[in-house]
Amino acid sequence: MKGYISPDQPGKVVPLPEGWHDTGDVVSVDQEGYFVIRGRIKRFAKIGGEMVSLTVVENCASAIWPEYMHAAAIVPDLKRGEQIILVTDHPDPKRHELLAWAQTHGVPEIAVPKKIVSVPALPVLGTGKLDYLSVTAMAEDALGIVKDGAGA
Missing domain, CATH: 3.30.300.30 (ANL, C-terminal domain)
Structure with missing residues (x-):
């Protein structure tokens, strides 16, 4: 299970919404479904x-x-x-x-x-x-x- 640890709930892994995490990257998806990092917000x-x-x-x-x-x-x-x-x-x-x-x-x-x-x-x-x-x-x-x- 992927997630993050919240300061409000130490020790508990909080699942990411829909499995995504905002990294601040600008990405595109190629024809094969691979993500390509294009830059940073x-x-x-x-x-x-x-x-x-x-x-x-x-x-x-x-x-x-x-x-x-x-x-x-x-x-x-x-x-x-x-x-x-x-x-x-x-x-x-x-x-x-x-x-x-x-x-x-x-x-x-x-x-x-x-x-x-x-x-x-x-x-x-x-x-x-x-x-x-x-x-x-x-x-x-x-x-x-x-x-x-x-x-x-």
Whole structure:
């Protein structure tokens, strides 16, 4: 029996509704019935009420600078709720190049980060996947953002 342990009922396995569990993944089902993970729901920023895919931001950067690694991070924005920062190991990325590519490929300008942070290397986990928590910390550090309670 698959399920979860509820903090309200410690020690008791609560069955999942209809056998499903919300993992936060975006999936598709292929013709043979296999599930294919396409991305994560949390890999979206909400900017001025619009949802922007961080994967789209990264794919745009990879399209024009394929030899470098790129990661999009979400940081707070007082006016628009959130803002996207592109963190890249490209030594001299130009925002206008990213904007021009987006405009000629149907990508809305809201998906083009206002700021790009160049770093010597992007952090990766032991699995080889990007360490998005560290990427976000790098973006916040580059912008001088201090998290509540930091250093306390």
